[in-house]
Amino acid sequence: MILRGVGRRYGLRGPWVLRGLGLELPARALFRIEGPNGVGKSTLLRLLAGVDAPTEGRVLDRPRTAYVPERFPAALPFTAAGYLIHMGRVHGLPTAEAAVRAQEWLARFGAAGHARTPLAELSKGTSQKVAVAQALLAEPDLLVLDEAWTGLDTAARDELDRAVTERVADGATVVFVDHDPRRLAGAAGLTYRLEGHTLVPAADRPGDNGPHVRIEATCRPPASLPPDLPGAPVVERDAGDPAGVRLTTTAAHSDTLLHALLTARPPWHVTGLAQLPAPVPVPVGGAAVDPVPRPAPGGLADTAAPAPGTASRPARAARSAVGATTALIRYQAATLARLQRWLAPLLLYAVILGVGVRAGQPLLDSLGYAAAALLPAAAWFVRLCVTQEPLAARTVTASAAGPARAHRASLLTGLGCALALGAVGVATVLLISEPVSTDHTAVVPLLPAALAGLLAAGCSALLGAAVGALCARPVLHRHGWSLAATVLGSLLALVTDGSPAKAAVTGLVSGSLTGAVRVPLLPLAGALAVAAAVAALTSRIAALRE
Incomplete structure (x- = not known):
């Protein structure tokens, strides 16, 4: 997905909120947007999510998208599961699959007991869990989160962190805003800051834009990675070798990540280790970067990652x-x-x-x-x-x-x-x-x-x-x-x-x-x-x- 010279006004003839934005959002990337209140973060996320059209400029190659707004209403006349099923169908899921995925995501966020509860009777925190679930159940290729962690309990916040990491590992792009500066701070990605009407890389954040380390590991027989890996690494798997995995994280977290892999039960065997340079900003209009180092052709990610703008579920993306x-x-x-x-x-x-x-x-x-x-x-x-x-x-x-x-x-x-x-x-x-x-x-x-x-x-x-x-x-x-x-x-x-x-x-x-x-x-x-x-x-x- 690419933004070229994008600008947005307040209303049709009001003052500019954003102007001259240029940004490339490749697949398998995690972006954080920062800036003071009122600078236009939510407006930018709405543009990325396709909720609003730019007043000027163009948005190209938008993939299948899901969005979690800053505040989700409880005034809809559905149960939690009923609403999720409707939204699953809107995203292109068959009814039966939407129902199964609704139950799975409610369970992951600890809200399975509220599946039949009317939305109007849910607490603010549980209502927010429904809002997050509707965005995740269809496995979107672009996930846009506007302070989605607000109102969630600790367990649900951790689960959302894992879900974001899973989506990036599965080839999706995730863009988020959150008031907590520690949120996904160790994940391999880039932070941008809104200043004035435009977007600039926040290069002053330690660890976000520094050197990255790529670790290749294997575990036989094939096993799941340990939960809560340090640094929230980007995970890439080889479709032809389920036992192999490639993890990309910041250099600051590489030692703790290696220790977690080697001491896991069963242990993972490290087969490759390489330090990668920091991403280099490449101007496209306002600002654009390659946020995650891209593997050489023929590598693990080459077989697993879809091209930018390509749906991870082709049949679903081609829905009429x-x-x-x-x-x-x-x-x-x-x-x-x-x-x-x-x-x-x-x-x-x-x-x-x-x-x-x-x-x-x-x-x-x-x-x-x-x-x-x-x-x-x-x-x-x-x-x-x-x-x-x-x-x-x-x-x-x-x-x-x-x-x-x-x-x-x-x-x-x-x-x-x-x-x-x-x-x-x-x-x-x-x-x-x-x-x-x-x-x-x-x-x-x-x-x-x-x-x-x-x-x-x-x-x-x-x-x-x-x-x-x-x-x-x-x-x-x-x-x-x-x-x-x-x-x-x-x-x-x-x-x-x-x-x-x-x-x-x-x-x-x-x-x-x-x-x-x-x-x-x-x-x-x-x-x-x-x-x-x-x-x-x-x-x-x-x-x-x-």
């Missing part, structure tokens, strides 16, 4: 965009259903329908009324879906799937709810209305009328979804302004000349005068075009402005 969107829609729909906020727009639609539609009324008139009533309900559904996740939870899903895709999934979830409600409304009207013209002199054919009613409802749902998308985050953030804009936008979409929704409804009502059914194909095409344009616009804004 449709599959990721489907997982996001399932997650959004489950969130909406469990929060029961869907009741409000449903009741609104039912009340409007109950007031305006009576048994025995002309069919086309009633279908037009039902289609018009659906538009504000659709706008409401979309507003609910794009705002129902707490901010930290949105950053997690945005990192896993991309902010644009996550936003589109919210829009599709709201639109799907509106379309389902519209279909029920059309069916109800067909059952209780008379298939006759307004003056009861002409018979209206049922099947064409049903088709016209469904397409008119589709027009209203699409226009309502566009109104809801434009009247909620990321375009409008204030609740009062958002609600007022939704009401006004829904009204204008129904009464403005040229509106596809108005054209579809007017076609049904005017057709009822003579009993002629006018299928609103042209209005439907217009509604689709408007909805697609609004979805593209707001999805782009979602990456630029939270």
